[in-house]
Amino acid sequence: MSNSYAQAVLRTADLAEVLRVADQLIDLADTRQLEVDFEAVVHRADELERLAKVMPDANWWPRGPGRSGSSRDGDSAFECLPVVLSRWTMPPEAVEGFLAAVGDVPAMVRWDFSGWPEAPEIGLGYGGTRGAYLTVCLNARDLYLEDPAMDHTVYVHVKQAEAHRAPWLAAQVGLQVMGELEMAPL
Template sequence: MSNSYAQAVLRTTDLAEVLRAAGRLLDLADTTELEVDFEARVSTPRELERLGGVMPDAEWWSYGGDRNGSSAEGDTPSECLPIFMRRWCMAPEAVAGFLAATGNVPAMVRWDFRGWPEAPEAGLGVGGTRGAYVTVCVNARDLDLDEPAPDHTLYVHVKQVEAERAPWLAAQVGLRVFGELEMAPL
C-alpha cells in the first residue's frame, strides 16, 4: 500500500459544484490513463442493494466495535452490516451511477491518472503517477469517511515533497487550499 498527501480545496452542499471543480482539476492533469476508485460506508440492506449494483465484485469488510466479516472470508455482506465497500479501477463513466446510488451514504470517488502538469511558479516539474489523484468525499468531511456530513469535500493529492503543488493546483481553477496536507492511504 502506498500513500499520497491530500489537501482540501472545496467544501459545499452542492454536489454538482464539487464535481465541476473536480472536472476542472482533471482538465489540468494527464488523464491518458484514467481510472476511478469508489469507497462507501454502508449501514442498511437498502444501501447495500443500491451500491452493490454499481460496485460489482466490491471488496468489503465489517467495521465498528467487535464486528467481523469480509469478502475475503466469503461472508455474506448483508449479515455483517455495517460494512465498508471498496471497488478499484472502474471506468470514469461509472461515476454518475455510483453517485446516484450513494444517497446519503458517506462515500468517495477518487480519480487516478498519469500525472500533474508542470508548476513553474511553484518550482515544480511534471508530477508523476504517485500522488496524482483527485478525490470527492460525498456526505463526509474526511478521507476515511468517518465524519458523516451534509456536504461534500474536494481534495487534490500530491507527493509530500511537492506540497506546494496543492495550492498551485487550487489556484489554477479558482480555489484555495484549506486545512492541513494529510496523508491519504491508498
C-alpha cells in the same frame, strides 16, 4: 496499503459545484491512464443493494472494532452491516451511476491518473503517477469517511515533497486550499 498526501480545496453541499471543480482539476491532469476507485460506508441493506449494483465484485469488510467477516472469506455483507464497500479500477463513466446510488451514504470517488502538469512558476516539473489523485468525499468531512456530514469535500493529492503543488492546483481553478496537507489512504 500505501499513502498519499491530500489537501482540501472545496467543501460545499452543492454536488454540481463539486463535480464542476473536479472536472476542472481533471482537465489539468495527464489522463492518458485514468481510472476511478469507489468506497462507501454502508449501514443498511437497501444502501448495500443499491451500491452493489454499481460496484460489481466489490470488496467489503465490517466497519468497527471487534467485528468479523469479509468478501474474501465469502461471508454475506448483509449479515455483517455496517460494512465498508470498496471497488477499484472502474472506468470514469461509472462515476455517474455511483453518485446516483450513493444518496446520503458517506462515500468517496478517487480519480487516479498519470500525473499533474508542470508548474514552472513554483519550480515543479511534471507530477508523475505517485501523488497524482483527486478525491471527492461525499457526505463526509474526512478522507476516512469517519465524520458524516451534509456536504462534500474535494481533495487534491500531491507528493509530500511537492506540498506547494496543492495551493497551485487550487489557484488554477479559482480556489484556495483549506486546512493542512494530510496523509490519505490509498
